[in-house]
Amino acid sequence: MNRPPFTIGLRAALSASAVLAVALLAPASCRRHDQRLTLLNVSYDPTREFYADVNKAFSAEWQERHGQPLAIKQSHGGSGKQARAVCDGLEADVVTLALAGDIDAIARAGLLSADWAAKLPQNSAPYTSTIVFVVRTGNPKGIKDWGDLAGRGVQVITPNPKTSGGARWNYLAAWAWAEKQFGGDQAKIREYIARVLGNVPVLDAGARAATTTFAQREIGDVFLSWENEAYLIAKEFPGKTEMVYPSLSILAEPSVAVVETNAKKHGTAAVAQAYLEFLYTDAAQQLAAKHFYRPRRATVASTLPAIDLVTVDRDFGGWATAQRVHFDDGGTFDQLYGTKQ
Amino acid sequence: MSHPGVTTESRLVRMLLIGTAGLIVGLLLLMPLLAVFIEALRKGWEVFLASLHDEAALSAVKLTLTAAAVSVPLNTLFGVGAAWAVTKFRFKGRALLISLIDLPFAVSPVIAGLVFVLLFSPHGWFGRWLEEYDLKVIFALPGIIIATMFVTFPFVARELIPLMAAQGSDQEEAAVTLGARGWQIFLRVTLPNIKWGLLYGVLLCNARAMGEFGAVSVVSGHIRGETNTLPLHVEVLYNEYQFSAAFACATLLALLALVTLGIKSAIEHFTGHRHHGRH
Structure with missing residues (x-):
C-alpha cells in the first residue's frame, strides 16, 4: 500500500484549487467597473511615448479641477487591428487612431455616431504628421524620392495596409507622387506601385513592428515611416540611420473620438470628452511638438520642415472612397501586391 | 550501461x-x-530591479500567476479524469475523445484565440447573452484564462495516458474484488501509481500556461497594467525600445522554466523514478 498522507494532501489540494478557481472567476467576470475613475485609450503604434506624457498631464489637471483621481490605461497596436478589437468588444472610452477610416469602421459597428469627425475642431485630428523615408547612414542606395523606391535591388520596409494605418498613408503618399509624376496615367501608376510592393520583403502588422524590422533587425534599405517615428528611431539608434524628406508627401491626420456607447456605459462620457479637448490645449500641443507631431495650433512652435503635402480629402475623395478603392478586399492593394517580384 | x-x-x-x-x-x-x-543585466542591477518593480510589470506577473492558478488545477482535474476514463474503460467515442484531447496541440493558438473572439465578442454567438448579464469575457481575465486553458488542456492527459495504459487495470480489478469502491480505488490505487507522471504533467502544463503568447495575445486587448500577461508585457517593452526591461521580464519566464526543470530533475533524482511518458 502506498503512503496515505500523499493521497490526502493531494485531495485537499485539488478541492482547494477548485474552490480557488471559482472564487477567482466569479468576481473577475462580474466586476466591470472599478471604483476609481478610469479611462481606456485605445491608440495606434507610434503614440506610446506621446500619450504617456499626455496622460500624466491630463490626470494631474483633472485631479486638481475635480478632486477626483483618474487612471488612464493605454492599449497600442496597428491602427486597423485596434479598431477591429474595439468593434469586437475591447471597451475603449476613447480611440486615438491613425486615420479617420478606422474610426469610421467603429462607427459602422454602431459604437459611435457617424458624424464623429465634426464633434471636435479640425476634423477631430488634434495633431498631424506625415510620411518620410528613413535610410541607412550615408544613404548607400541614394534614395531621394518616391521614384527610387521602385529601383532594382532596393528593399522597402512598410507595414501591411490592411492592419496598419501608417501603411495606408505610405501607400497613398506613393500613389499621390505617381499620380503627379505620370500625369494621371493609371497604367503607369499601377506599374510603379506594383514595383514598389515587389520590393517589400516583409509586411509587418503595425508601424512599431516595422520599425523594429528596419532598425533593430536591420532589414531593408529604406523604411517608410511616420515622421515622429523617424525622429524616435534617430534618438533610439543614434548614428545608424538618416531621414530623407521626399519631394511630396501626405498630410496624415490621426483622428480621435469618444466611443459613445462604451463611455455612456462606464459613466465616463464627460471625462472622455474633456480628455480629447485637452489635446487641443497649448500644453498638449507642446507635448505633440516634443514628440515630433505637427501641432495644429499656430502658437505652438514646431521644428519640423514645411513640405508639399497632399490630403486625403482633396486628392483621394476622403477616407471612405480611398478605403474602398485601395484597401478593401479586391482594391488596388489586393490587385497589385504580389504581382511583381 | x-x-x-x-x-x-x-x-x-x-x-x-x-x-x-x-x-x-x-x-x-x-x-x-x-x-x-x-x-x-546590460544596464546593471538597478535598471533590472526597477523594471521588475514597475507597476505594469507587477500587474503582468499577477495576471500571469492568476491565469495559471486557475487553469492548471482545472486542467489537472480534467486531465486525470480524461486519462482515467480513456485507459480504464472501453466505451463508444473513446477514440474520438483521445483525438479531441490532442486538438489544442494541432490547432494554432492564434486560431484558438480568434475562435473565442468569435464566440464571446458583442456580435459573437454568446455576445448578446453576456451583454444582458453584464459579463465580460474577451479582453478581460476570463478570456485570458479560457485561452490559457485551451492551449494547456492536453498536457496532463497526454502525460498520464501512456503511463496508465502501460500499468493496465489489474490492480484496480484486484481492489474491486477486495471490495473497494470507485473513489477509494482511485485515491488508494490509481493515484499513488501515477503521482510522478501527474506531477510532471502539471509542471509542463504550468510552464506553458505562464508562457503562452499567441492565443492570449488575441483575446488580451493589450491594456497596459490590466490585460497584459508577462509574455505580452515583454513584447510591449521590446516594442518601446526598453530592451533591458524587456529582457529583465523575460528572465522571470526563463527562471520559471529553469525552476520547473530543476524540480523535475529533483523528483527523478530523489525517487529514483525514471519517467517514461511521451507526447
Whole structure:
C-alpha cells in the first residue's frame, strides 16, 4: 500500500484549487467597473511615448479641477487591428487612431455616431504628421524620392495596409507622387506601385513592428515611416540611420473620438470628452511638438520642415472612397501586391 | 550501461554524433538562455530591479500567476479524469475523445484565440447573452484564462495516458474484488501509481500556461497594467525600445522554466523514478 498522507494532501489540494478557481472567476467576470475613475485609450503604434506624457498631464489637471483621481490605461497596436478589437468588444472610452477610416469602421459597428469627425475642431485630428523615408547612414542606395523606391535591388520596409494605418498613408503618399509624376496615367501608376510592393520583403502588422524590422533587425534599405517615428528611431539608434524628406508627401491626420456607447456605459462620457479637448490645449500641443507631431495650433512652435503635402480629402475623395478603392478586399492593394517580384 | 557490441558505430562516429548534438544544444538552447540574462543585466542591477518593480510589470506577473492558478488545477482535474476514463474503460467515442484531447496541440493558438473572439465578442454567438448579464469575457481575465486553458488542456492527459495504459487495470480489478469502491480505488490505487507522471504533467502544463503568447495575445486587448500577461508585457517593452526591461521580464519566464526543470530533475533524482511518458 502506498503512503496515505500523499493521497490526502493531494485531495485537499485539488478541492482547494477548485474552490480557488471559482472564487477567482466569479468576481473577475462580474466586476466591470472599478471604483476609481478610469479611462481606456485605445491608440495606434507610434503614440506610446506621446500619450504617456499626455496622460500624466491630463490626470494631474483633472485631479486638481475635480478632486477626483483618474487612471488612464493605454492599449497600442496597428491602427486597423485596434479598431477591429474595439468593434469586437475591447471597451475603449476613447480611440486615438491613425486615420479617420478606422474610426469610421467603429462607427459602422454602431459604437459611435457617424458624424464623429465634426464633434471636435479640425476634423477631430488634434495633431498631424506625415510620411518620410528613413535610410541607412550615408544613404548607400541614394534614395531621394518616391521614384527610387521602385529601383532594382532596393528593399522597402512598410507595414501591411490592411492592419496598419501608417501603411495606408505610405501607400497613398506613393500613389499621390505617381499620380503627379505620370500625369494621371493609371497604367503607369499601377506599374510603379506594383514595383514598389515587389520590393517589400516583409509586411509587418503595425508601424512599431516595422520599425523594429528596419532598425533593430536591420532589414531593408529604406523604411517608410511616420515622421515622429523617424525622429524616435534617430534618438533610439543614434548614428545608424538618416531621414530623407521626399519631394511630396501626405498630410496624415490621426483622428480621435469618444466611443459613445462604451463611455455612456462606464459613466465616463464627460471625462472622455474633456480628455480629447485637452489635446487641443497649448500644453498638449507642446507635448505633440516634443514628440515630433505637427501641432495644429499656430502658437505652438514646431521644428519640423514645411513640405508639399497632399490630403486625403482633396486628392483621394476622403477616407471612405480611398478605403474602398485601395484597401478593401479586391482594391488596388489586393490587385497589385504580389504581382511583381 | 553501454555494453560492447550493442552499438556497431566506431568511436569516432559516436564522438561526432555526440559533438553535433552538444553543439546544437549549445547554439539553440544554452546560448539564447544566456543571452536573455546578459541582455537583462546590460544596464546593471538597478535598471533590472526597477523594471521588475514597475507597476505594469507587477500587474503582468499577477495576471500571469492568476491565469495559471486557475487553469492548471482545472486542467489537472480534467486531465486525470480524461486519462482515467480513456485507459480504464472501453466505451463508444473513446477514440474520438483521445483525438479531441490532442486538438489544442494541432490547432494554432492564434486560431484558438480568434475562435473565442468569435464566440464571446458583442456580435459573437454568446455576445448578446453576456451583454444582458453584464459579463465580460474577451479582453478581460476570463478570456485570458479560457485561452490559457485551451492551449494547456492536453498536457496532463497526454502525460498520464501512456503511463496508465502501460500499468493496465489489474490492480484496480484486484481492489474491486477486495471490495473497494470507485473513489477509494482511485485515491488508494490509481493515484499513488501515477503521482510522478501527474506531477510532471502539471509542471509542463504550468510552464506553458505562464508562457503562452499567441492565443492570449488575441483575446488580451493589450491594456497596459490590466490585460497584459508577462509574455505580452515583454513584447510591449521590446516594442518601446526598453530592451533591458524587456529582457529583465523575460528572465522571470526563463527562471520559471529553469525552476520547473530543476524540480523535475529533483523528483527523478530523489525517487529514483525514471519517467517514461511521451507526447
